[in-house]
Amino acid sequence: MSDYIVRATAADDAIRAFAINSKDIVQTARDNHNTSPIATAALGRMLSAGAMMGVMMKGEDDLLTLQVLGSGPIHGVTVTANARGEVKGFANETQIDLPPNAQGKLNVGGAVGVGILRVIKDMGLKEPYVGTVPIQTGEIAEDLTYYFASSEQVPSSVGLGVLVDVDGSVLQAGGFIIQLMPFASDEVVEKLENNIKELDSVTNMLSAGMTPENILETVLAGLDVKFLETTDAKFVCDCSAERVERSLIALGDEDVADIIADGKPIEIKCQFCNKAYEYTVEELIELRNKARGGKRK
16 A cells, blocks of 8 residues: 555644655665664654645645754754655664663663754745744754644644554554544534543554554544545655755855865765765866856866
8 A cells, every 4th residue: 555645634724634654754764774773763753744734735845844953862853845645854863772672662862962953944934933932852853842832822632653663664653633623512522532541552553554544533533534635645855966955056166176185986865865966076076167167167
């Protein structure tokens, strides 16, 4: 089953809900970056959340960036997503090994540490929207629940999970975001809270064969869930030789001259997908000349 996001409403539009199956996305990220299990789990939760938050954006060209920057050994995780279900991301450190947490699970909170969670929404306006909150647990789902309530004033429940096999491959990945509208009645809120209290973990639900629709039916049981649409979700990186060349030129004439003076070819890797771009000294000279408007110096 390919990855996808389902969007739904419930309780006469008093609740909006999203759920994702993101196993292929997380496996692609794991393959690209050769992440250790904890890094896979942290990056995978961020990718799952980012993909769902991306499809919340209204405009076709809107972009969302989700970041955690913490004191833990992973140092940070960055994810970007768009409204089409395309997402990419990377962890600052990919090889992390920590003892399990108190629940015997991968210690994502320990890997992230203390710091901030930042959400940047670029909607084509003069300035992007930036929301920043302190990290609460580092487990990502709780941090996003806090972000939605404090920064966007939307009471929410976020569930995220990544299950990693003994060989490091991704067995399951996915999650959900449930949001209450301001006019939700006390009865609806109470019913939802009770459902969430009884809820199994995301990875257990996925391991039991549940689809994103099944997960939302469980979370929203008794609240008349209505499914609106599904969106294919995938790991997509839009890096290219042209972009890398632009970034090289942006370094400035002096820095490029220093690289050329070393007399060795260079390799530049995309942070998001780890694709390598190689340049010989001759190609670097050509790039520099192009930046100078063809003047050879």
